[in-house]
Amino acid sequence: MRDVNLELGGLLLDMAALAGTSQRGWGYKRAAKAVLRLDRHITPLVEANTFRGISGIGPTTDRIARELVLDGTSAFVEGAIDEAGKRDVIEKNRGFRAHFLSRAAVADVLSHAGAPSRAKYRGDFQMHSVWSDGAETLDSIVEACLVRGHACAGITDHSYGLAIAGGMSMAQVVEQHAAIDQINAKYKGKFRMFKGIETNIRTDGTVDMEEHELRLFEFVVASPHSLLRKTIDQTDRMVGAVSQRGVCILGHPQGRRFNVRPGVSADWNAVFEAAARRQVAIEIDGSWDRQDVHYELAAAALERGCLFALDSDAHSHPELDFIDIAIAHARLAGIPQARIVNYWSEKKFLEWARGSWDR
Numbered sequence: 001m002r003d004v005n006l007e008l009g010g011l012l013l014d015m016a017a018l019a020g021t022s023q024r025g026w027g028y029k030r031a032a033k034a035v036l037r038l039d040r041h042i043t044p045l046v047e048a049n050t051f052r053g054i055s056g057i058g059p060t061t062d063r064i065a066r067e068l069v070l071d072g073t074s075a076f077v078e079g080a081i082d083e084a085g086k087r088d089v090i091e092k093n094r095g096f097r098a099h100f101l102s103r104a105a106v107a108d109v110l111s112h113a114g115a116p117s118r119a120k121y122r123g124d125f126q127m128h129s130v131w132s133d134g135a136e137t138l139d140s141i142v143e144a145c146l147v148r149g150h151a152c153a154g155i156t157d158h159s160y161g162l163a164i165a166g167g168m169s170m171a172q173v174v175e176q177h178a179a180i181d182q183i184n185a186k187y188k189g190k191f192r193m194f195k196g197i198e199t200n201i202r203t204d205g206t207v208d209m210e211e212h213e214l215r216l217f218e219f220v221v222a223s224p225h226s227l228l229r230k231t232i233d234q235t236d237r238m239v240g241a242v243s244q245r246g247v248c249i250l251g252h253p254q255g256r257r258f259n260v261r262p263g264v265s266a267d268w269n270a271v272f273e274a275a276a277r278r279q280v281a282i283e284i285d286g287s288w289d290r291q292d293v294h295y296e297l298a299a300a301a302l303e304r305g306c307l308f309a310l311d312s313d314a315h316s317h318p319e320l321d322f323i324d325i326a327i328a329h330a331r332l333a334g335i336p337q338a339r340i341v342n343y344w345s346e347k348k349f350l351e352w353a354r355g356s357w358d359r
Protein backbone atom coordinates (compact mmCIF):
# COMPACT_ATOMS: atom_id res chain seq x y z
CA MET A 1 0.00 0.00 0.00
CA ARG A 2 1.20 3.54 -0.74
CA ASP A 3 2.33 5.69 2.16
CA VAL A 4 1.52 9.07 0.60
CA ASN A 5 2.60 10.96 3.73
CA LEU A 6 6.04 9.39 3.46
CA GLU A 7 6.19 10.20 -0.26
CA LEU A 8 5.23 13.82 0.39
CA GLY A 9 7.77 14.11 3.24
CA GLY A 10 10.40 12.88 0.79
CA LEU A 11 9.41 15.38 -1.91
CA LEU A 12 9.62 18.22 0.61
CA LEU A 13 13.10 17.06 1.56
CA ASP A 14 13.96 17.10 -2.15
CA MET A 15 12.87 20.75 -2.23
CA ALA A 16 14.88 21.40 0.94
CA ALA A 17 17.98 19.89 -0.69
CA LEU A 18 17.53 22.20 -3.70
CA ALA A 19 17.09 25.25 -1.48
CA GLY A 20 20.16 24.44 0.64
CA THR A 21 20.69 26.32 3.89
CA SER A 22 18.45 29.22 2.90
CA GLN A 23 15.34 30.23 4.83
CA ARG A 24 13.27 28.39 2.24
CA GLY A 25 15.32 25.26 2.80
CA TRP A 26 14.52 25.26 6.50
CA GLY A 27 10.88 25.88 5.72
CA TYR A 28 10.71 22.77 3.53
CA LYS A 29 12.45 20.71 6.20
CA ARG A 30 9.93 21.86 8.79
CA ALA A 31 7.06 21.05 6.46
CA ALA A 32 8.53 17.58 5.79
CA LYS A 33 8.69 16.87 9.52
CA ALA A 34 5.14 18.11 10.02
CA VAL A 35 3.90 15.75 7.31
CA LEU A 36 5.87 12.73 8.56
CA ARG A 37 4.53 13.34 12.10
CA LEU A 38 0.93 13.73 11.04
CA ASP A 39 -1.20 10.91 12.43
CA ARG A 40 -3.76 11.12 9.61
CA HIS A 41 -3.35 10.27 5.94
CA ILE A 42 -3.20 13.36 3.76
CA THR A 43 -5.16 11.97 0.80
CA PRO A 44 -8.64 12.59 2.27
CA LEU A 45 -7.49 15.97 3.64
CA VAL A 46 -6.25 17.07 0.22
CA GLU A 47 -9.43 15.83 -1.42
CA ALA A 48 -11.56 17.70 1.12
CA ASN A 49 -9.46 20.85 0.70
CA THR A 50 -8.59 20.92 4.42
CA PHE A 51 -4.90 20.01 4.20
CA ARG A 52 -3.81 23.65 4.07
CA GLY A 53 -5.46 24.33 7.40
CA ILE A 54 -2.93 22.15 9.21
CA SER A 55 -0.19 24.04 11.01
CA GLY A 56 3.16 23.96 9.22
CA ILE A 57 1.53 23.46 5.80
CA GLY A 58 1.96 26.37 3.38
CA PRO A 59 0.69 26.93 -0.17
CA THR A 60 3.66 25.23 -1.89
CA THR A 61 3.36 22.11 0.25
CA ASP A 62 -0.35 22.09 -0.49
CA ARG A 63 0.36 22.31 -4.22
CA ILE A 64 2.90 19.47 -4.12
CA ALA A 65 0.49 17.34 -2.07
CA ARG A 66 -2.31 17.99 -4.54
CA GLU A 67 -0.14 16.92 -7.49
CA LEU A 68 1.04 13.83 -5.61
CA VAL A 69 -2.48 12.74 -4.68
CA LEU A 70 -4.01 13.45 -8.09
CA ASP A 71 -1.15 12.47 -10.45
CA GLY A 72 0.98 10.14 -8.32
CA THR A 73 3.95 12.45 -8.85
CA SER A 74 4.74 16.17 -8.53
CA ALA A 75 5.55 17.97 -11.78
CA PHE A 76 6.48 21.01 -9.69
CA VAL A 77 9.18 19.14 -7.74
CA GLU A 78 10.51 17.18 -10.72
CA GLY A 79 10.72 20.40 -12.76
CA ALA A 80 12.60 22.16 -9.95
CA ILE A 81 15.09 19.27 -9.71
CA ASP A 82 15.82 19.35 -13.44
CA GLU A 83 16.04 23.14 -13.50
CA ALA A 84 18.62 23.02 -10.71
CA GLY A 85 20.55 20.23 -12.48
CA LYS A 86 20.53 18.17 -9.29
CA ARG A 87 18.85 14.98 -10.48
CA ASP A 88 21.83 12.80 -9.41
CA VAL A 89 21.98 13.95 -5.83
CA ILE A 90 18.21 13.79 -5.35
CA GLU A 91 17.96 10.27 -6.78
CA LYS A 92 20.70 9.20 -4.39
CA ASN A 93 18.76 10.57 -1.39
CA ARG A 94 15.62 8.85 -2.67
CA GLY A 95 17.45 5.55 -2.39
CA PHE A 96 17.58 6.06 1.38
CA ARG A 97 13.81 6.07 1.99
CA ALA A 98 12.84 2.43 1.62
CA HIS A 99 11.01 0.55 4.39
CA PHE A 100 10.28 3.61 6.49
CA LEU A 101 6.81 4.31 7.89
CA SER A 102 5.16 7.70 8.32
CA ARG A 103 3.37 8.29 11.60
CA ALA A 104 0.03 7.87 9.83
CA ALA A 105 1.15 4.43 8.60
CA VAL A 106 2.27 3.55 12.14
CA ALA A 107 -1.13 4.65 13.48
CA ASP A 108 -2.82 2.34 10.95
CA VAL A 109 -0.76 -0.65 12.04
CA LEU A 110 -1.47 0.05 15.72
CA SER A 111 -5.14 0.94 15.24
CA HIS A 112 -6.36 -2.57 16.00
CA ALA A 113 -5.60 -4.75 19.00
CA GLY A 114 -2.79 -7.16 18.30
CA ALA A 115 0.66 -8.30 19.20
CA PRO A 116 3.16 -7.12 20.07
CA SER A 117 0.90 -5.08 22.29
CA ARG A 118 1.16 -1.37 22.95
CA ALA A 119 -0.40 -1.78 26.42
CA LYS A 120 1.76 -4.64 27.67
CA TYR A 121 5.07 -3.06 26.71
CA ARG A 122 7.05 -2.92 29.98
CA GLY A 123 10.03 -0.73 29.22
CA ASP A 124 12.48 0.66 26.75
CA PHE A 125 16.14 -0.42 26.57
CA GLN A 126 17.76 2.37 24.64
CA MET A 127 17.59 5.97 25.80
CA HIS A 128 19.99 8.79 26.56
CA SER A 129 20.06 11.19 29.51
CA VAL A 130 22.00 14.30 30.48
CA TRP A 131 24.85 11.91 31.39
CA SER A 132 25.70 11.84 27.66
CA ASP A 133 23.86 13.56 24.79
CA GLY A 134 20.29 13.39 26.11
CA ALA A 135 18.25 16.34 27.38
CA GLU A 136 16.62 14.79 30.46
CA THR A 137 17.67 13.90 34.00
CA LEU A 138 17.28 10.35 35.31
CA ASP A 139 14.54 11.42 37.74
CA SER A 140 12.45 13.06 35.06
CA ILE A 141 12.92 10.02 32.80
CA VAL A 142 11.29 7.84 35.48
CA GLU A 143 8.31 10.19 35.63
CA ALA A 144 8.00 10.32 31.82
CA CYS A 145 8.09 6.51 31.64
CA LEU A 146 5.54 6.13 34.44
CA VAL A 147 3.18 8.49 32.61
CA ARG A 148 3.44 6.12 29.64
CA GLY A 149 2.59 3.14 31.84
CA HIS A 150 6.05 1.60 31.73
CA ALA A 151 7.41 -0.51 34.60
CA CYS A 152 11.09 -0.20 33.79
CA ALA A 153 13.68 1.48 31.58
CA GLY A 154 17.23 0.80 30.55
CA ILE A 155 19.46 3.87 30.52
CA THR A 156 22.07 3.60 27.77
CA ASP A 157 24.21 6.68 27.67
CA HIS A 158 27.16 6.60 25.29
CA SER A 159 30.48 5.03 26.22
CA TYR A 160 33.66 7.13 26.46
CA GLY A 161 34.68 6.04 22.95
CA LEU A 162 32.04 8.29 21.42
CA ALA A 163 33.34 11.67 22.55
CA ILE A 164 31.20 13.51 19.99
CA ALA A 165 28.07 12.32 21.86
CA GLY A 166 29.45 13.22 25.29
CA GLY A 167 30.37 9.62 26.14
CA MET A 168 30.75 8.94 29.88
CA SER A 169 34.13 8.46 31.53
CA MET A 170 34.34 5.49 33.88
CA ALA A 171 34.35 7.90 36.84
CA GLN A 172 31.02 9.29 35.56
CA VAL A 173 29.69 5.76 35.15
CA VAL A 174 30.33 5.10 38.86
CA GLU A 175 28.48 8.30 39.77
CA GLN A 176 25.61 7.51 37.44
CA HIS A 177 25.23 4.04 38.94
CA ALA A 178 25.01 5.51 42.44
CA ALA A 179 22.25 7.82 41.17
CA ILE A 180 20.40 4.86 39.60
CA ASP A 181 20.68 2.93 42.90
CA GLN A 182 19.01 5.85 44.67
CA ILE A 183 16.24 5.97 42.09
CA ASN A 184 15.62 2.25 42.40
CA ALA A 185 15.42 2.56 46.20
CA LYS A 186 12.97 5.44 45.88
CA TYR A 187 10.70 3.74 43.31
CA LYS A 188 11.01 0.20 44.69
CA GLY A 189 8.06 -1.91 43.58
CA LYS A 190 6.87 0.81 41.19
CA PHE A 191 9.66 1.24 38.70
CA ARG A 192 13.03 -0.32 37.95
CA MET A 193 15.84 1.47 36.12
CA PHE A 194 18.50 -0.79 34.58
CA LYS A 195 22.14 0.20 34.22
CA GLY A 196 22.96 -0.03 30.56
CA ILE A 197 25.48 1.44 28.15
CA GLU A 198 25.53 2.04 24.42
CA THR A 199 28.97 0.99 23.27
CA ASN A 200 30.46 1.65 19.90
CA ILE A 201 31.30 -1.12 17.46
CA ARG A 202 34.81 -0.44 16.23
CA THR A 203 35.71 -1.11 12.61
CA ASP A 204 37.26 -4.46 13.65
CA GLY A 205 34.01 -5.60 15.29
CA THR A 206 35.10 -5.27 18.92
CA VAL A 207 33.30 -2.84 21.21
CA ASP A 208 35.14 0.17 22.59
CA MET A 209 35.29 -0.86 26.27
CA GLU A 210 37.34 -3.32 28.29
CA GLU A 211 35.70 -6.47 29.60
CA HIS A 212 36.04 -5.45 33.26
CA GLU A 213 34.30 -2.18 32.38
CA LEU A 214 31.45 -3.90 30.54
CA ARG A 215 30.88 -6.09 33.61
CA LEU A 216 29.81 -3.02 35.62
CA PHE A 217 26.56 -2.79 33.61
CA GLU A 218 23.38 -4.82 33.85
CA PHE A 219 23.13 -4.94 30.07
CA VAL A 220 25.21 -3.80 27.12
CA VAL A 221 24.04 -2.43 23.77
CA ALA A 222 26.57 -2.44 20.92
CA SER A 223 25.88 -0.13 17.96
CA PRO A 224 27.66 1.00 14.81
CA HIS A 225 28.37 4.76 14.64
CA SER A 226 31.02 4.78 11.91
CA LEU A 227 31.47 3.58 8.31
CA LEU A 228 27.77 4.12 7.68
CA ARG A 229 28.07 5.55 4.16
CA LYS A 230 30.40 2.92 2.69
CA THR A 231 29.30 0.16 0.37
CA ILE A 232 32.07 -2.23 1.53
CA ASP A 233 30.92 -5.50 3.05
CA GLN A 234 30.94 -5.33 6.87
CA THR A 235 29.64 -8.79 7.73
CA ASP A 236 32.76 -9.66 9.76
CA ARG A 237 32.45 -6.46 11.78
CA MET A 238 28.82 -7.10 12.69
CA VAL A 239 29.28 -10.83 13.36
CA GLY A 240 32.21 -9.84 15.59
CA ALA A 241 30.01 -7.44 17.54
CA VAL A 242 27.28 -9.98 18.31
CA SER A 243 29.90 -12.62 19.12
CA GLN A 244 31.48 -10.55 21.84
CA ARG A 245 30.84 -11.68 25.39
CA GLY A 246 28.67 -9.35 27.41
CA VAL A 247 26.87 -7.82 24.42
CA CYS A 248 23.09 -8.24 24.85
CA ILE A 249 21.53 -6.02 22.18
CA LEU A 250 22.69 -5.07 18.68
CA GLY A 251 21.56 -1.42 18.58
CA HIS A 252 20.31 0.22 15.34
CA PRO A 253 22.09 -2.56 13.40
CA GLN A 254 22.30 -0.78 10.04
CA GLY A 255 22.96 2.75 11.20
CA ARG A 256 20.85 4.06 8.34
CA ARG A 257 19.18 7.50 8.33
CA PHE A 258 16.12 8.55 6.37
CA ASN A 259 17.10 10.42 3.21
CA VAL A 260 20.72 10.68 4.39
CA ARG A 261 22.69 7.42 4.32
CA PRO A 262 22.32 3.69 3.73
CA GLY A 263 24.16 2.43 6.81
CA VAL A 264 26.20 -0.77 7.04
CA SER A 265 26.21 -3.26 4.15
CA ALA A 266 26.43 -6.84 5.39
CA ASP A 267 25.17 -10.36 4.85
CA TRP A 268 22.45 -9.83 7.41
CA ASN A 269 21.41 -13.47 7.52
CA ALA A 270 24.93 -14.36 8.65
CA VAL A 271 24.78 -11.63 11.30
CA PHE A 272 21.36 -12.79 12.48
CA GLU A 273 22.50 -16.42 12.70
CA ALA A 274 25.45 -15.40 14.86
CA ALA A 275 23.16 -13.24 17.03
CA ALA A 276 20.63 -16.05 17.41
CA ARG A 277 23.34 -18.48 18.54
CA ARG A 278 24.29 -16.13 21.38
CA GLN A 279 20.74 -14.91 22.01
CA VAL A 280 21.76 -11.33 21.27
CA ALA A 281 18.60 -9.30 20.68
CA ILE A 282 18.29 -7.45 17.37
CA GLU A 283 17.05 -3.94 18.03
CA ILE A 284 14.24 -2.27 16.19
CA ASP A 285 15.23 1.32 16.87
CA GLY A 286 12.06 3.41 16.60
CA SER A 287 13.59 6.84 16.00
CA TRP A 288 11.57 8.22 13.09
CA ASP A 289 14.66 8.77 10.94
CA ARG A 290 16.30 5.43 11.83
CA GLN A 291 13.58 2.69 11.89
CA ASP A 292 16.43 0.22 12.14
CA VAL A 293 16.11 -2.72 11.56
CA HIS A 294 12.98 -2.33 9.46
CA TYR A 295 10.17 -4.87 9.16
CA GLU A 296 11.67 -6.81 6.24
CA LEU A 297 15.05 -7.33 7.88
CA ALA A 298 13.27 -8.05 11.18
CA ALA A 299 11.28 -10.81 9.47
CA ALA A 300 14.54 -12.30 8.19
CA ALA A 301 16.01 -12.15 11.70
CA LEU A 302 12.91 -13.86 13.07
CA GLU A 303 13.34 -16.66 10.56
CA ARG A 304 16.91 -17.11 11.80
CA GLY A 305 15.63 -17.48 15.38
CA CYS A 306 16.58 -14.07 16.83
CA LEU A 307 15.32 -12.27 19.90
CA PHE A 308 14.38 -8.59 19.61
CA ALA A 309 14.46 -5.31 21.54
CA LEU A 310 12.00 -2.54 20.58
CA ASP A 311 13.49 0.75 21.70
CA SER A 312 12.96 4.48 21.26
CA ASP A 313 16.59 5.67 21.36
CA ALA A 314 15.02 8.76 22.98
CA HIS A 315 17.13 11.81 23.72
CA SER A 316 14.17 13.74 25.18
CA HIS A 317 10.77 12.83 26.64
CA PRO A 318 8.61 13.26 23.53
CA GLU A 319 10.92 10.82 21.73
CA LEU A 320 9.96 8.03 24.12
CA ASP A 321 6.90 7.68 21.89
CA PHE A 322 9.14 6.38 19.10
CA ILE A 323 8.49 2.91 20.55
CA ASP A 324 5.20 3.05 18.62
CA ILE A 325 7.22 3.02 15.40
CA ALA A 326 9.28 0.07 16.65
CA ILE A 327 6.14 -1.84 17.67
CA ALA A 328 4.60 -1.19 14.24
CA HIS A 329 7.65 -2.65 12.46
CA ALA A 330 7.58 -5.66 14.80
CA ARG A 331 3.91 -6.24 13.99
CA LEU A 332 4.56 -6.04 10.26
CA ALA A 333 7.40 -8.54 10.71
CA GLY A 334 5.09 -10.87 12.66
CA ILE A 335 7.35 -11.10 15.71
CA PRO A 336 5.78 -13.01 18.61
CA GLN A 337 5.73 -10.98 21.84
CA ALA A 338 7.56 -13.74 23.72
CA ARG A 339 10.65 -13.12 21.55
CA ILE A 340 10.86 -9.44 22.56
CA VAL A 341 12.85 -8.60 25.70
CA ASN A 342 10.77 -5.48 26.43
CA TYR A 343 7.86 -7.72 27.45
CA TRP A 344 9.87 -9.89 29.83
CA SER A 345 9.75 -9.77 33.63
CA GLU A 346 12.63 -8.13 35.46
CA LYS A 347 13.89 -11.55 36.54
CA LYS A 348 13.85 -13.03 33.07
CA PHE A 349 15.48 -9.95 31.55
CA LEU A 350 18.32 -9.94 34.07
CA GLU A 351 18.95 -13.68 33.74
CA TRP A 352 19.16 -13.31 29.98
CA ALA A 353 21.44 -10.27 30.22
CA ARG A 354 23.79 -11.95 32.70
CA GLY A 355 23.80 -15.03 30.50
CA SER A 356 25.47 -13.00 27.74
CA TRP A 357 28.76 -13.63 29.59
CA ASP A 358 28.41 -17.41 29.38
CA ARG A 359 26.88 -18.11 25.99
Ligand SMILES: [Zn+2]
Binding pocket: 198, 223, 225, 251, 252
Ligand atom coordinates in the same frame (compact mmCIF):
# COMPACT_ATOMS: atom_id res chain seq x y z
ZN1 LIG B 1 23.54 4.96 18.72
